[in-house]
Amino acid sequence: MKKNIAAAVAVALVLTLVPGPAAGAPAKPKIAKEKRFALDWLSRPETIEKFGRISDRIWGYAELGLQEFNSSKLLADTLEAAGFTVERGLAGMPTCFVASYGSGKPVIGLLGEFDALPMLSQKGRVSKKDPVVEGAPGHGCGHNAMCTAAAAAAIAVKEAMDAHGFKGTIKVFGSPAEEIVASRPYMVRAGLFEGVDAVIDNHSSSGFGTGYGVGGNALFSTIFTFKGKTAHSAGAPWVGRSALDAVEIMNVATNYLREHLPLSQRLHYVVLEGGEAPNVVPDRASVWYYVRNTDERLEEMYERVVNCAKAGALAAGVELADVRVISAIHQSHSNKAAAELFQKNIELVGMPAWSDEEQAFAKALQKELGAKETGMPAEVNALEAPRSGREFVGGGSSDVGEVTLIAPTATITFPGAAPGAIGHHWSNVACWYGSAAWKGLNAGAKAIAASAVDLLTRPEELAKLRKEFEEYSKAHPYKPFLPADAVPPNDLNKELMDKYRGLLEKALAEK
Numbered sequence: 001m002k003k004n005i006a007a008a009v010a011v012a013l014v015l016t017l018v019p020g021p022a023a024g025a026p027a028k029p030k031i032a033k034e035k036r037f038a039l040d041w042l043s044r045p046e047t048i049e050k051f052g053r054i055s056d057r058i059w060g061y062a063e064l065g066l067q068e069f070n071s072s073k074l075l076a077d078t079l080e081a082a083g084f085t086v087e088r089g090l091a092g093m094p095t096c097f098v099a100s101y102g103s104g105k106p107v108i109g110l111l112g113e114f115d116a117l118p119m120l121s122q123k124g125r126v127s128k129k130d131p132v133v134e135g136a137p138g139h140g141c142g143h144n145a146m147c148t149a150a151a152a153a154a155i156a157v158k159e160a161m162d163a164h165g166f167k168g169t170i171k172v173f174g175s176p177a178e179e180i181v182a183s184r185p186y187m188v189r190a191g192l193f194e195g196v197d198a199v200i201d202n203h204s205s206s207g208f209g210t211g212y213g214v215g216g217n218a219l220f221s222t223i224f225t226f227k228g229k230t231a232h233s234a235g236a237p238w239v240g241r242s243a244l245d246a247v248e249i250m251n252v253a254t255n256y257l258r259e260h261l262p263l264s265q266r267l268h269y270v271v272l273e274g275g276e277a278p279n280v281v282p283d284r285a286s287v288w289y290y291v292r293n294t295d296e297r298l299e300e301m302y303e304r305v306v307n308c309a310k311a312g313a314l315a316a317g318v319e320l321a322d323v324r325v326i327s328a329i330h331q332s333h334s335n336k337a338a339a340e341l342f343q344k345n346i347e348l349v350g351m352p353a354w355s356d357e358e359q360a361f362a363k364a365l366q367k368e369l370g371a372k373e374t375g376m377p378a379e380v381n382a383l384e385a386p387r388s389g390r391e392f393v394g395g396g397s398s399d400v401g402e403v404t405l406i407a408p409t410a411t412i413t414f415p416g417a418a419p420g421a422i423g424h425h426w427s428n429v430a431c432w433y434g435s436a437a438w439k440g441l442n443a444g445a446k447a448i449a450a451s452a453v454d455l456l457t458r459p460e461e462l463a464k465l466r467k468e469f470e471e472y473s474k475a476h477p478y479k480p481f482l483p484a485d486a487v488p489p490n491d492l493n494k495e496l497m498d499k500y501r502g503l504l505e506k507a508l509a510e511k
């Protein structure tokens with residue numbers, strides 16, 4: 001990465017935020033001095049460079065959920081060095097942390113993710129599929145920039161608190177393993193969000209925006225393990241009982257089940273274990289399911305999927321030895337008053353000015369993907385309202401949903417990806433490295449910091465969020481889907497990460 005990127009990014013961002021003093025130029029928008037301080041701090045080239053480099057480093061580590069040892073440490077150390085008190089290894093997860101600054105009420109929480117996805121390795125700013133390490137993980141959802149944006153915003157708020165003497169507490173919730181939707185129900189269960197008055201979530205995107213209402217799907221993530229009896233597959237197959245048969249029968253049964261489920265459902269699986277050679281009857285097999293539906297429909301659907309597993313075991317004459325819930329989460333219930341406040345700050349910050357190189361890269365990538373060659377977006381999004389009476393609100397899920405039910409929460413999406421880049425795909429990995437990612441995460445950090453300053457300094461704004469939340473909670477009291485005996489899947493990605501960590505670190509060192 002060349003040194004001059006930060007300066008170029010700073011110029012592009014400052015120009016969009018602060019109209020120049022030239023004659024006839026529009027006057028600066030009226031911004032409270034505390035907010036102005038935080039925004040100016042984030043506009044400094046050294047700030048942009050520092051957090052840009054952190055984001056790029058996490059992108060290079062490309063660590064899978066609950067294996068994010070380097071990423072988590074880099075972020076926690078950065079916050080600690082800035083004066084935050086950091087607690088690490090929380091809620092039974094070594095890579096979960098909470099960083100706090102200030103004291104007393106109000107308490108404003110920022111969520112931050114940092115995990116990668118399997119199989120997506122890709123070189124940054126290259127518009128054709130070209131992995132850094134073939135088969136290795138990659139940041140195909142921009143999570144490398146997300147906790148980075150939250151950390152930058154939190155430190156900007158801290159600096160503004162020090163300079164202007166306003167009170168309250170700012171917390172960064174370092175949330176591992178969002179991609180396997182694992183951490184938040186465990187973090188909630190551990191009480192980490194107790195006493196938090198409002199939460200600002202963020203997610204990378206191509207657009208700069210926010211929204212409210214119910215979105216996404218609730219989910220059970222569960223591994224079903226079957227145990228049978230091994231035998232010589234040709235010599236004495238009648239002696240054996242194949243655990244893999246049970247997996248296959250279960251999958252056939254769930255695929256028939258789809259016909260009789262409302263359209264809001266999503267159901268998918270991968271086979272984790274299915275034997276090692278055709279001539280040995282597999283005595284152990286397992287399949288990992290995502291069962292998704294609305295909050296109201298999830299538990300009934302899940303029970304029917306468990307019944308398919310039982311049917312598989314019965315038919316194959318094997319034992320359903322383990323039903324391990326990895327995680328279970330709700331839909332997102334985003335707070336309208338929060339989104340309205342965040343929207344004002346998104347509009348205040350505005351879309352970064354993209355360079356010719358960034359536009360050219362976006363168009364080349366769009367061409368490669370067969371998408372519209374529109375380049376990078378020019379305007380921020382309008383506030384996204386839920387469509388009333390809509391049956392389908394989204395296929396995917398986020399464990400942020402869990403947090404939305406225990407504190408007023410909304411998500412700021414920040415730009416950086418080329419429109420048309422595909423989520424959980426090499427094209428997204430290509431976008432989340434380098435200058436456009438630096439600009440996008442900096443714009444996101446500004447909107448987060450500005451919103452946090454508002455919530456800390458304007459009690460009437462926070463009161464609007466709280467009032468809406470308290471009324472909503474009466475109709476939607478929080479009851480976890482996560483079984484009480486579930487434990488975080490700390491080793492789920494260990495083998496994969498052990499395979500690729502050294503190769504990724506070697507590539508990072510050669511950069």
Ligand SMILES: [Zn+2]
Pocket residue numbers: 141143178203
């Ligand atoms: Zn994501």
